[in-house]
Amino acid sequence: QVQLVQSGAEVKKPGASVKVSCKASGYTFTSYYMHWVRQAPGQGLEWMGIINPSGGSTSYAQKFQGRVTMTRDTSTSTVYMELSSLRSEDTAVYYCARLRLGYCSSTSCSGPFDYWGQGTLVTVSS
Amino acid sequence: DIQMTQSPSSLSASVGDRVTITCQASQDISNYLNWYQQKPGKAPKLLIYDASNLETGVPSRFSGSGSGTDFTFTISSLQPEDIATYYCQQYDNLPTFGQGTRLEIK
Numbered sequence: 001q002v003q004l005v006q007s008g009a010e011v012k013k014p015g016a017s018v019k020v021s022c023k024a025s026g027y028t029f030t031s032y033y034m035h036w037v038r039q040a041p042g043q044g045l046e047w048m049g050i051i052n053p054s055g056g057s058t059s060y061a062q063k064f065q066g067r068v069t070m071t072r073d074t075s076t077s078t079v080y081m082e083l084s085s086l087r088s089e090d091t092a093v094y095y096c097a098r099l100r101l102g103y104c105s106s107t108s109c110s111g112p113f114d115y116w117g118q119g120t121l122v123t124v125s126s
Numbered sequence: 127d128i129q130m131t132q133s134p135s136s137l138s139a140s141v142g143d144r145v146t147i148t149c150q151a152s153q154d155i156s157n158y159l160n161w162y163q164q165k166p167g168k169a170p171k172l173l174i175y176d177a178s179n180l181e182t183g184v185p186s187r188f189s190g191s192g193s194g195t196d197f198t199f200t201i202s203s204l205q206p207e208d209i210a211t212y213y214c215q216q217y218d219n220l221p222t223f224g225q226g227t228r229l230e231i232k
Contacts, residue, residue, distance in 0.1 A: 044226045045162075045213055045226075047222065100175070110158075111160075111175070112160045112172050112181075113162075114181075116171075119169055
């Protein structure tokens with residue numbers, strides 16, 4: 001069965017970086033794009049970016065450009081999201097979410113997220 | 127970015143009631159609209175994709191409709207386990223989510 005298992009909770013100081021992992025199993029890792037979505041406490045869902053696990057290409061939300069880096073390791077079927085220059089407003093649960101197959105066009109790769117990781121709480125506090 | 131306006135922000139209904147949530151896009155998104163259910167402390171779960179298609183395994187009391195800019199999500203007969211927050215998500219371009227609707231039992 002498809003599973004996305006994320007790394008554990010993190011506590012970071014302002015200005016630091018955090019790297020969250022998302023290990024996939026139960027399907028062909030390189031066949032499905034992966035998105036990252038975050039949710040601040042008591043707030044809604046915010047899209048951060050996407051990575052193609054096959055070639056490693058990425059696209060980030062403008063809000064996070066310059067601060068976020070998404071990478072992958074095909075040998076372990078794991079994607080990573082690193083966010084730098086952390087501030088208190090980055091306190092949130094971070095989710096990886098798999099994009100359903102067949103939703104990539106020449107201009108975008110977006111559609112229904114059919115499987116989600118369990119979420120990783122990142123707390124930024126001095 | 128395409129803005130999604132979801133309403134109401136919260137809703138209280140009785141078991142067995144018909145519940146409707148709406149989502150309006152700031153521009154035409156065809157049928158590029160999904161609905162998710164999120165229970166406290168859990169990840170969102172896909173319920174409806176492409177505006178009106180029921181995800182496999184999701185009870186048939188859930189449904190979605192609409193196209194263009196106006197979309198509706200309906201629970202035909204509310205059950206206690208449906209207590210959650212519901213989000214719409216557009217994917218015409220970069221994905222964006224509605225603000226969410228918190229559903230409570232009256």
